[in-house]
Amino acid sequence: xxxxxxxxxxxxxxxxxxxxxxxxxxxxxxxxxxxxxxxxxxxxxxxxxxxxxxxxxxxxxxxxxxxxxxxxxxxxxxxxxxxxxxxxxxxxxxxxxxxxxxxxxxxxxxxxxxxxxxxxxxxxxxxxxxxxxxxxxxxxxxxxxxxxxxxxxxxxxxxxxxxxxxxxxxxxxxxxxxxxxxxxxxxxxxxxxxxxxxxxxxxxxxxxxxxxxxxxxxxxxxxxxxxxxxxxxxxxxxxxxxxxxxxxxxxxxxxxxxxxxxxxxxxxxxxxxxxxxxxxxxxxxxxxxxxxxxxxxxxxxxxxxxxxxxxxxxxxxxxxxxxxxxxxxxxxxxxxxxxxxxxxxxxxxxxxxxxxxxxxxxxxxxxxxxxxxxxxxxxxxxxxxxxxxxxxxxxxxxxxxxxxxxxxxxxxxxxxxxxxxxxxxxxxxxxxxxxxxxxxxxxxxxxxxxxxxxxxxxxxxxxxxxxxxxxxxxxxxxxxxxxxxxxxxxxxxxxxxxxxxxxxxxxxxxxxxxxxxxxxxxxxxxxxxxxxxxxxxxxxxxxxxxxxxxxxxxxxxxxxxxxxxxxxxxxxxxxxxxxxxxxxxxxxxxxxxxxxxxxxxxxxxxxxxxxxxxxxxxxxxxxxxxxxxxxxxxxxxxxxxxxxxxxxxxxxxxxxxxxxxxxxxxxxxxxxxxxxxxxxxxxxxxxxxxxxxxxxxxxxxxxxxxxxxxxxxxxxxxxxxxxxxxxxxxxxxxxxxxxxxxxxxxxxxxxxxxxxxxxxxxxxxxxxxxxxxxxxxxxxxxxxxxxxxxxxxxxxxxxxxxxxxxxxxxxxxxxxxxxxxxxxxxxxxxxxxxxxxxxxxxxxxxxxxxxxxxx
Numbered sequence: 001x002x003x004x005x006x007x008x009x010x011x012x013x014x015x016x017x018x019x020x021x022x023x024x025x026x027x028x029x030x031x032x033x034x035x036x037x038x039x040x041x042x043x044x045x046x047x048x049x050x051x052x053x054x055x056x057x058x059x060x061x062x063x064x065x066x067x068x069x070x071x072x073x074x075x076x077x078x079x080x081x082x083x084x085x086x087x088x089x090x091x092x093x094x095x096x097x098x099x100x101x102x103x104x105x106x107x108x109x110x111x112x113x114x115x116x117x118x119x120x121x122x123x124x125x126x127x128x129x130x131x132x133x134x135x136x137x138x139x140x141x142x143x144x145x146x147x148x149x150x151x152x153x154x155x156x157x158x159x160x161x162x163x164x165x166x167x168x169x170x171x172x173x174x175x176x177x178x179x180x181x182x183x184x185x186x187x188x189x190x191x192x193x194x195x196x197x198x199x200x201x202x203x204x205x206x207x208x209x210x211x212x213x214x215x216x217x218x219x220x221x222x223x224x225x226x227x228x229x230x231x232x233x234x235x236x237x238x239x240x241x242x243x244x245x246x247x248x249x250x251x252x253x254x255x256x257x258x259x260x261x262x263x264x265x266x267x268x269x270x271x272x273x274x275x276x277x278x279x280x281x282x283x284x285x286x287x288x289x290x291x292x293x294x295x296x297x298x299x300x301x302x303x304x305x306x307x308x309x310x311x312x313x314x315x316x317x318x319x320x321x322x323x324x325x326x327x328x329x330x331x332x333x334x335x336x337x338x339x340x341x342x343x344x345x346x347x348x349x350x351x352x353x354x355x356x357x358x359x360x361x362x363x364x365x366x367x368x369x370x371x372x373x374x375x376x377x378x379x380x381x382x383x384x385x386x387x388x389x390x391x392x393x394x395x396x397x398x399x400x401x402x403x404x405x406x407x408x409x410x411x412x413x414x415x416x417x418x419x420x421x422x423x424x425x426x427x428x429x430x431x432x433x434x435x436x437x438x439x440x441x442x443x444x445x446x447x448x449x450x451x452x453x454x455x456x457x458x459x460x461x462x463x464x465x466x467x468x469x470x471x472x473x474x475x476x477x478x479x480x481x482x483x484x485x486x487x488x489x490x491x492x493x494x495x496x497x498x499x500x501x502x503x504x505x506x507x508x509x510x511x512x513x514x515x516x517x518x519x520x521x522x523x524x525x526x527x528x529x530x531x532x533x534x535x536x537x538x539x540x541x542x543x544x545x546x547x548x549x550x551x552x553x554x555x556x557x558x559x560x561x562x563x564x565x566x567x568x569x570x571x572x573x574x575x576x577x578x579x580x581x582x583x584x585x586x587x588x589x590x591x592x593x594x595x596x597x598x599x600x601x602x603x604x605x606x607x608x609x610x611x612x613x614x615x616x617x618x619x620x621x622x623x624x625x626x627x628x629x630x631x632x633x634x635x636x637x638x639x640x641x642x643x644x645x646x647x648x649x650x651x652x653x654x655x656x657x658x659x660x661x662x663x664x665x666x667x668x669x670x671x672x673x674x675x676x677x678x679x680x681x682x683x684x685x686x687x688x689x690x691x692x693x694x695x696x697x698x699x700x701x702x703x704x705x706x707x708x709x710x711x712x713x714x715x716x717x718x719x720x721x722x723x724x725x726x727x728x729x730x731x732x733x734x735x736x737x738x739x740x741x742x743x744x745x746x747x748x749x750x751x752x753x754x755x756x757x758x759x760x761x762x763x764x765x766x767x768x769x770x771x772x773x774x775x776x777x778x779x780x781x782x783x784x785x786x787x788x789x790x791x792x793x794x795x796x797x798x799x800x801x802x803x804x805x806x807x808x809x810x811x812x813x814x815x816x817x818x819x820x821x822x823x824x825x826x827x828x829x830x831x832x833x834x835x836x837x838x839x840x841x842x843x844x845x846x847x848x849x850x851x852x853x854x855x
Contacts (some may be wrong), residue, residue, distance in 0.1 A: 073097065073195065073203070075315030075623055077303055079296045081322045082618060086210075087288050088296025091312040094286070096206035100190040104218055106263070107205055110229035111193060113257035116150040120185055125149060125173050151176040153232075154192050198228060199235030212240055214280040214287035222268060223275035226254040240279045247277075290324050291331045294469030294479045298616060315623030320616050321463035329732035330454045330466035334702075335378045337725035338471050339436070341704065342448040345713050347415045349424040350431035351382070351447060360386060364396055370432065371398040377472035379438075380445060385431040390417045393444065395433065403435060403442050413444040451707055452722075453480035454729060455595050456700035459606035461633040461640075462614040465698065466729065478707065482596040485579070486705060489589040489718065490549045491598065491681030491690045492570070494605065496587045497546055497554075498644060498652045499561045499569040501772070507543035507654050508769035508777070510758040511553040514538075518555075518584055527584065529555045532682075532717070541758065546655045547663025549680060551588055558587040572643040573601035574611055589683055598692050599701040605656070605677070606694040607636035608745065609649040647747035647772050653677045654742075654770055656693075664719045665691065668727055673739045678726070680718035685711045689721035696740055698733055702726045747773045 076091025112119050148156070155175035179188060198208035208228050209217045220228075230238050230250030240247035252273065259269045280287045299318050303311040354370045356363040367384035374382035376398075383395040383403065393405045410417060416427040427433065427444075436445035454468040469479035478484070497505065513536050517528040529551045531537075537550055545553035558566055563582060570586075571577040580591045593601075600614050612634055620629040634640035656677035659665040664680040678693025688705040689712060702725040705712060712721060744750075753769045754761035760777040771777055 072623070074313040076313075077300065077311050077316050077318070079292075079299045079318045079320060081290055081292065081320060081324050081327065083324050084319070085288075085290050085324050087290050087292040087320070087322065087327075088299065089210075089286055090296075090300050092201065093203045093313075094201045094207040094211065095194065095203040096210075097194050097204070098206045098217060100186050102218075103190070103193055103205065104220070104225070106222055107217065107220070107225050107228070108189065108193070109258060109261075109263040110222075110225045110254055111196075111205075111232075112150075112189075113261055113263060114229040114254045115153070115232060117257065117261055119150050119189070122149065123177070123180060125152065125176060149176065150192050151179055151188050154188055154195065155179055196232050197235060198231040199239050200241070210286055212279055213277075214289075221272070221275055222255075222264065223251065223272040224277060226251045226258070226272060227277060229254045240277060244277075244279070290322075290327050292320075292322055292327050292467065293473030294481060295320060295322055295327075295464070295467035295616060297473070297477070298467070298479065298482070302617060303620075316628075317621040319618050319621070321458075321465065321618050322467065322616075323465045326456060326466040326729075326733045327468075329729050330456065330468040331378075333725045333728035333732075334452045334454050334468045335471060336728060337702075337704065337721070338448045338450055338452045339379075339445065340724065341450055341712075341716065341721055342446065343412060347413045347425060348446060348449075349416060349422075350385075350427055350433050352432040353428070354384065354430045354432060356384070356386070356430045364400065367396050368398065368400060374398070374432070375474045377447065377475055379436050380434045380447060381437060383433055383435045385427060385429055385433060388417060388427045388429060388431070390414075390419075393417070393427065395435065397435070405435075405442060405444060409441065409443040411443075413446075447475065449706070450704060450712070451476065451480055452702065452704040452725060453484065453595050454700065454702045454725060455481045455599050456698055456729070456733065457599050457603055457612075457614050458697070459603035459612065459694065459699050460636050460697075462600070462603065462612035463618070463633065464614055464616045465733070466700070467616065476707075480595065480703065482594050484703070484705075485592040485594055486688045486703060487589050487591065487683035488593055488598060488690055488692075489681030489683040489688060490551070490554070491679045491692045491718070492589040492591065493546060493549070493554045493587060494652055494656055494679055495570040495573055495575070495601065496558050496561065496566050497542065497655060498605075498648055499566045500542075500557050501648045501651050502569070502644070503561065504772065504775035505542055505557070506758070506769060506771045506775065506777070507541060507651060507658070508753050508755070508758050508767070508771075509542045510539050510756075511542055511545050511550075511556055512538075513540055513545070513550055513552050516552060516555060518559075520583060529584075529588065539756075541755070543655045543658045544662065546679070547658040547661075549659075549664050554587045555584055558584060572611070573604050574613075575601055589681055595701045595703050598690070599699050602678075602692050602694055602701065603636075603699045604643060605649050605653050606696060606699050607640075607649075608646040609642050609644040610634075610636035610640040611643045612636055612640045645747055646745035650742060650745050650748055651770055651772065657742075660693075664717075665693070665723060667719065667723055668693070668730075671727060671731055671734075673734070675740050675742065676730070680723060682717035686714055686716050687711045689716055689718045691718050691722040691726040693726055693730070695730075695734065696742065697737060698730070700726055700729055700733070702729070744770070749773050749776060751777050753777050 073095060074091065074093050075097065076089050076094055078086060079088035079090075081087055152173065152175075183191075194204040194206070196205075197203055198205070198211075200208075200211045202208040202211040205228055206217045208231070209215060209220055209224075212228070213220060213224055227238075227240050227247050227250070230247065230253065233250070237243065238247045238250045255264070255269055255272050258264045259266065264272070299320060300311075303316060303318060307314070307316065351374070354366070356366055363384075363386060367386075370384060371382050376382065381397055383397050385393060385395045386402065387394040391406060391410075393410060394402060395405070396402045413427060413433075415421060416425045421427070434445050434447050435442045448471055451470050452468075453470060454466060455464065456466040457464050467481055469481045469483075470476045513531075515528060515536075517526050520527055531551050532549065536552075537545070537548060540548075540550065540553065542553070542557070544550075561569075563584065563586070567577065567580045567582055567586065570580055575591070575593055575597055579593060580586055583590070596614060600612075603614075604611055615631050615633060617629070618631055619627055622628050656679055659679055660668045660676050665678055668676055668678070673695070675695040676693060677695070678691060681690030681692065682688070688703060690701070690703050692699075692701045694700070702722045704716075704721045704725070748770050749772075750768055750770055752761055752766035753759060754763065754765070755767050758777070760779050769777070
């Protein structure tokens with residue numbers, strides 16, 4: 001048999017079997033590169049069409065640029081002193097909008113060098129930068145380099161979220177083109193520098209300058225500018241307050257870029273690399289040239305009550321009545337007085353104790369972390385002890401600097417360095433202590449636990465000139481100026497003496513200082529007022545009785561005036577009636593008032609008898625510069641209500657001048673002025689210490705005490721604890737102002753009196769005294785000898801003795817009494833309290849005039 005192959009002729013095609021292979025197609029004549037190119041073109045065309053479609057669809061939907069063209073960012077509430085010094089800022093965003101031409105050139109150059117050096121050369125998108133960033137990202141396999149221009153950042157900051165998605169980036173680029181079509185490059189850069197977030201709630205370069213350096217933008221050094229310019233990349237990572245090393249690394253990069261771009265010279269670069277940054281302590285805390293936190297907080301409360309939450313965003317500017325010099329002097333005086341009190345009463349112990357590693361290198365970082373929870377307070381700075389002995393202490397501050405203390409710097413805390421120190425007092429390694437910065441060097445101190453306050457007002461219109469609510473606002477936010485109701489002690493006495501002046505009391509009127517006992521009423525224990533240290537002055541003039549703060553004399557003046565009337569009279573001075581107790585101890589300061597209320601009351605004496613209302617806000621300006629509020633105060637002598645006569649104010653002031661010239665306020669003589677008047681005050685058991693004083697131009701009230709029920713240390717009366725603060729303040733506040741003796745007003749006459757009796761006299765030993773014109777001094781009835789006595793009716797307390805002596809007004813006062821039925825001399829109600837039977841005999845010659853009149 002033969003096979004098919006054998007029988008097929010040579011060269012012929014074999015028949016198909018049905019299972020053979022298909023014939024091959026002819027090869028394409030297009031080369032591979034052409035095919036790739038064609039594919040790329042098609043893909044590009046598709047991408048272009050998609051891009052055009054996206055642009056057509058998205059561009060019309062982009063937000064309007066009104067936020068940029070009509071730039072009105074959220075602006076915080078700002079509070080200023082009367083001179084325009086910033087003293088407070090409140091709002092979620094800290095921002096100060098600065099016009100382009102007011103932004104220093106080097107600030108602009110620093111930010112351009114760090115963020116977009118070709119800003120003025122490229123368009124909205126820097127395509128060369130995009131390709132560089134894409135290549136860098138491709139090489140590293142991750143996003144390592146950004147390509148956003150400043151215009152794109154503006155678009156993102158104003159309109160878009162920070163999400164890093166392709167759609168958001170595309171929209172950002174479209175917005176950038178739209179922005180550059182509407183705004184010039186300078187306008188865009190201006191918006192950027194005012195909007196960019198720089199950490200610590202600071203938006204814009206001006207706000208950041210205040211947060212990190214505590215000074216205006218135009219006062220920054222090149223080194224400080226470069227730090228700010230390095231912040232947009234990562235504000236928290238390069239924050240100079242929390243990570244100075246990282247901030248310096250970023251600063252060096254910015255300075256290097258500025259040098260490479262020719263913005264600065266090599267000399268500028270070298271100087272900036274070595275320059276100190278002087279970053280303010282405290283994370284995000286604004287530091288102001290004038291410390292007025294308590295007053296600023298008071299303004300904030302008023303503004304929020306008036307404008308609601310928009311007060312924080314609508315850019316209101318509030319100008320207060322505070323004077324820079326007065327406010328600084330007040331803060332310094334309070335802090336010095338509190339620290340002096342604290343130093344007088346010894347070392348209590350460290351603030352805290354922390355565990356430190358054995359090696360100092362490790363201990364420094366632990367200490368730095370622990371100190372972040374403590375803020376400096378004035379001249380006091382927190383520190384951690386590294387090494388301690390009786391002769392040398394080494395401590396590290398929050399700045400990282402170490403301090404060595406020896407000699408006098410350790411004297412105050414010697415008890416804590418002694419081998420006999422208690423556990424509470426002992427200063428060991430790891431102790432958190434306070435160091436006080438002195439003019440030269442440091443010393444160990446402690447954070448005071450006592451508080452103090454000072455407020456001063458202009459008596460002519462009530463404008464507040466200084467407002468210090470405590471030792472330090474960051475450590476104690478309770479405002480003792482207008483929130484602390486405290487017993488004023490003897491500083492309340494002038495109001496009762498003023499009531500008596502209206503009834504004929506003169507500074508030369510004699511008052512008997514002999515003991516007196518009063519029955520306050522059924523079921524109440526007998527009350528016998530005592531003088532400080534139980535001293536007795538005998539027959540003493542009203543002026544010296546007030547000067548020496550004689551309690552017995554003050555009670556007798558009150559009883560002669562009558563408690564109900566005296567209470568009503570004192571309320572005229574702006575002291576709420578419900579805060580004045582209706583019993584005899586009111587004259588010794590048993591009521592409760594704030595320092596601001598006391599300053600208001602004392603201003604009546606200083607301005608000649610008018611009640612002016614204290615005010616802190618002078619005017620309010622909105623973000624457009626329009627005045628939305630201006631305070632129109634009532635002026636003493638013009639439209640303010642008169643509550644006492646000018647003659648009364650003058651005579652009562654005469655007695656308070658004696659407080660300084662001859663009495664408990666004598667230390668104030670060192671101020672070298674003759675126009676000062678005032679009154680010390682110490683409440684029971686040294687619970688509160690006061691000094692309320694004034695001259696014709698200024699009233700100032702100082703207070704010291706504890707926030708709890710604790711008393712001050714024994715002996716810390718008003719003259720020792722509060723008066724030095726008042727003096728320190730007035731020394732500065734009155735500097736350069738002429739010493740003006742008080743003018744004698746109408747209704748006051750001068751006459752010669754016998755100082756032993758208080759009656760008119762023409763003898764060579766007579767002294768001059770001032771009197772109300774309608775209550776001139778009277779002569780003694782020649783027929784009645786001075787040694788005569790008069791018996792007091794049963795159930796009465798005698799307020800004078802020595803026979804039928806005649807006081808001003810011609811009414812006999814030798815038997816002047818306060819009856820059991822509550823009717824005193826004159827026709828108005830007297831004491832609610834009842835006197836005891838068989839009162840003690842009184843010394844001859846001591847008188848109180850009959851206080852007649854209808855009320």
